[in-house]
Amino acid sequence: MRWTSCSPIYCRVQQRVWHGTYRRYSTNLQDLEVNGVRYQRDEFTNVRPSILSHLSRNIYLQPNHPIAIVRSLIENHFGSSFTPITSLPPIVTPRQNFDELEFPADHPGRRPSDSYYLNKDWMLRTHTSAHEIQVFRSGIPKWLLSADVYRRDEIDRSHYPVFHQMEGARVVEPVDMRQLAQENKELERALGKVNIEVEDLSSTGEKNPYQPWHNKEHALLVNANLKHSLNGMIYALFGNLAAQRGGKPLQVRWIDAYFPWTGPSYEVEVLFDGKWLEILGCGVMQQAALARSSVPSDRVAWAFGLGLERIAMVLFQIPDIRLFWSQDPRFLQQFSAGQVTQFKPYSKYPNSSKDISFWLKDVEVHENDVYDIVREVAGELVEEVKEIDRFTHPSTGRSSRAYRIDYRSMERTLTNDEVNTLHSEIGSRLRDLFSVELR
Structure with a gap:
């Protein structure tokens, strides 16, 4: 369940060309020590000190940092019924990161050219979904998981090898479906009172079907709850920004998507400065995925995933992703917990x-x-x-x-x-x- 920097699990798989023989960096046979734990180097070892130095930064937990502000805004929107999870360690096994999520053996994400390995048995997570099975197994019915993730990537103003993702999920029991129907009505009424226009171009036909083993009525209710909940979250994030830009309604668009672990599946976009920006991916969880997590077969769940940097760059008008890692007071002192303020460039030095x-x-x-x-x-x-x-x-x-x-x-x-x-x-x-x- 690999996400792009936009979203942890829901992405279009981007195949990369694999050329010739790949030479790893592990020319030093000395063991690698990370957070007090020693890892024996091997032919997979490719993580470098500049990457490992980010493991202890935790900028998504610093209240006045833009990444943490976005995280908190989402957590506050969903409220106390959703459990925030923010402290899972970034070093995982390839089994957690790939195998448990049914990544094909030849998936490009497994390659050392795309991911950071301490050795063949341990790696830096490439998505928050590496913990998904663990969290579902815990029995928490509603959760929001935020974390730093690591991928080898290009260098430009919108890409960085360390970034942050959030994914959320809700598991609904059969006995709660009547209550869910009432909640959907309340959410729909609340959305009708705010300045938002939702264009739903999604479908649930042959190309984006409901799962045949689901109770159809239950699946419809969970699907509706997914859409109402995320429309509300998107308005909570972007509504004020839309109002500041002329008072026009916030325009949101739902389109069909395909992800092996959800069905139906969707991508959600927001119109910003005349362009549609992909904000998140989501869907009704495939029952097979829940079964692997020991979730009872009569329960239905929805899930979503998003990239915190992408949203923060839009909300705070931050032009360069490197700025999120700046320790310059001229950057850090511009932001306060719970407030979205436009970044004011303090200088533009020559390149x-x-x-x-x-x-x-x-x-x-x-x-x-x-x-x-x-x-x-x-x-x-x-x-x-x-x-x-x-x-x-x-x-x-x-x-x-x-x-x-x-x-x-x-x-x-x-x-x-x-x-x-x-x-x-x-x-x-x-x-x-x-x-x-x-x-």
């Missing part, structure tokens, strides 16, 4: 762009290998990295890659000497780790 190109030898260099090395060397001083050329020599058959690296600090102007030193070190790391020939 410095430099290109790096290299010939490959006998080892293919995955793009995420390049990104990890850049992050390890330059950290938050890199704004974006993009591939600008991929070339195979017609005579020799040798392949080359070229990347453009944009350096920009969010806190000061970088000197030419600083940038040159960083750029030179990136080239040296690529040469030492992957035996490339710098051009």
Whole structure:
């Protein structure tokens, strides 16, 4: 149940091309120690110190931080009947992260090019869904799970290797269906009193069916409760922002989706600045998924998942995802718990762009290998990295890659000497780790 940065479980699977032989980073045989626990390195080990340094940051738990503010707004909207879960450890097994969620053995998310491994037996979770079976088994009927998650990814203003997800679920017993019907009426009345327009383009036909083993009446009630509950949550998050932008109704759109673990399944979008933004994925839980979690077969559940950064960037008008990790008081002091305020840029320092190109030898260099090395060397001083050329020599058959690296600090102007030193070190790391020939 892999989510994108938008949502923990509900995503379109994005297949990545797997080229040639992949060389891991584990050239140092010394054990890896994380949070006082030692992990023996092996051929899977690829997590680097710059990533591990984020494990103790917990920005989603700091009350005045934008990520925590969004989390709290959602938790407050659902109220005390939903149990917040915020302290599950980020180191999990591949079984938790993939196998229990029925990821295919060849799913690209399993590859060390996409995920961070301490070794073949332990990894950093790539989604909050790694804990889903555990939480359902606990018997909690309503819950909201928030956590930091880790993925090897590109470098630009909207992608970062560490981000935050929230997923929520509600399990309904047969004896509670009459009460649920009344609750649905109350939620519908409440939505009718606020400035929101919901365009429901979803269907429940052949392409997005109810599950045949469900009691149809119960499934209809749970599906309606899912939609009313999430429409209310979306209005709680975005309603004031829409009002500040001319007083037009908040426009929300529901469309069909496909996720193997829910049925029916939906994606929900919000119109913002003339564009439809995907906010979350959701659906009625597949009964097989609940059965794996030891949930009694007569119960029906709904679930949703979302990315906290995506929502926070819209609500607070934060232009660069790196800012969420800033410890600059000029950033942190702009925000207060429970309040959504627009970020005021305190400066725009100049960028410095430099290109790096290299010939490959006998080892293919995955793009995420390049990104990890850049992050390890330059950290938050890199704004974006993009591939600008991929070339195979017609005579020799040798392949080359070229990347453009944009350096920009969010806190000061970088000197030419600083940038040159960083750029030179990136080239040296690529040469030492992957035996490339710098051009």
